[in-house]
Amino acid sequence: MKKYSLLLLFLFSFLQSQEITDQQELKKCRKEYSKKICLTDEDKDGILFYLDKCPKESGDLENEGCPWPDTDNDGIIDKNDACPDVKGDAENNGCPWPDTDGDGILDKDDACPTIPGVASSNTRDNGCPENNCEKYLKKQNEIFKEFKVKNNAKKERFTTLRNIIFNHIPKKFLPGNNIIVSIHVNTFINDNIKDCASRSSLLHDKQLFLDQLFWNEETFKYLGKKLKKNIFPTIGFGKYPIVRVLLDDYESDGYYSFMENFSKAPGIRQSSSDQEIYYYPGSTQKPEFKQFESLRIRLLFPEYESKNQATVEFVKGNDFQSFTYEYNNGHWNIVSQETHNHYNR
Incomplete structure (x- = not known):
């Protein structure tokens, strides 16, 4: 008797715990079923029998207890599917990914x-x-090899050009103990790869080869002896002095190994974390890398292959002067020059 009373109490408590949210629907249900059945949840979806339009299938309250349909069977229910009649991808809101060009590779x-x-x-x-x-x-590699052979056979013209340039440096640029020279001007490598041509480094390789033909060991010795100044090799236009890691890169291409014998000065910020920078000791004065206070020299060869032309630029502070030379009939001749005193650094 005691057990029976406890069972009735439990059943009463259970029935009371089922929240009756719609009395009208419950009354309709009671006309066909017992109160016990109307308050059951056979499919365990949390929706009572009298409110569940699909009492034997677990569903969603928003859909009256029925499961949401998935018309295209792509695993994305229609209410969340932007393309409910066509199988698609959840990442594309249930729609198939397009293939605009029809090559079988999705956009x-x-x-x-x-x-x-x-x-x-x-x-x-x-x-x-x-x-x-x-x-x-x-x-492209074969073209570059031919270019090197051709210009190695003509490298004496660079010696002639060196002598002309360094014997005609405008006097206004000469004061000071240090010179900065650009041994590698065109440092741009294309990283916007679109086709085979954009992967080629031929132009870069040609320019670097011409740079190193001019800025050889004898050029540094000649310039240091003539001007008696410390010479700092750099890349770009005096922006980056040569440090160990850069020299290693050039040596891996077979260039500038003679700089191993250059002297070294403290890094630009002169902190313990800076690498030492290489320079040719043409002066007994203290070497100081001062980009905008020192004379900067760079050679440019954009028209060398087509017109046998080379341009030298001298910059110090805001003063700028350039000379373009053309090699013709065994001689270098000036074909143009430019001067101004408001150089944009």
Whole structure:
């Protein structure tokens, strides 16, 4: 009797705990079923029988206890599916990813979505037209080898150019104990890869080769002896002095190994974390790397291959002067010059 009373008490408490949210619906249910059945939750979806339109299928309260449909069977219910009749991807709101160019590579994975292409393991090429860059770059390398052979055979003209340039430095640039020279001017390497041509470093390689033909060991000795000044080799236009890591890079290409014998000065900020910088000791005065106070010299060869031209620039403070020389019939001649005193650093 005691157990029976406890069971009744439990059942009463259970029924009372079922919140009756719609008396009208409950009354309708009671016309066909017992109160016990109306207050059950057979599918365990948290929705009582009298409110559940799908009492044997677990569903959502927002859909009256029924499961949301998934018409296209893509695993994304219709209410969240922007394309409910077509199978799609959850990342694309239930819609299929487009393939604009029809090459079988979805736009989201296609580096060239509007141009038919081929699949590639390289993401920057995937979906783009096939390019045989290996052959192209091999040809570029052959061109560079021919360029080096051709200009190595003519390197004596750089010695002649050196003598002309350094015997005609405008006097206003000469005061001071230190000179900064640019041994590598065109440091730009394209990182916007679009096709085979944009992967080529041929122009960069040619310019560096001409730079090192001019700025050889004899040039530093000649300039140091003539002007009796310390000479700091740099890249760019006097912006970055040569430190160990840069010299290692050049030596790996077979360039500027003679600088191993140069002297070293403290880093620019002269802190313990700075690397020492290389310089040619042409003066007994203290070496000081002062970019905007020292004479800066750089050679440019953009028209050398087509016109046999080279341009030298001298800069100190706001003073600027340049001379363009052209090699013709065994001689270098000035073809243009420029001077101003408001140089933009």
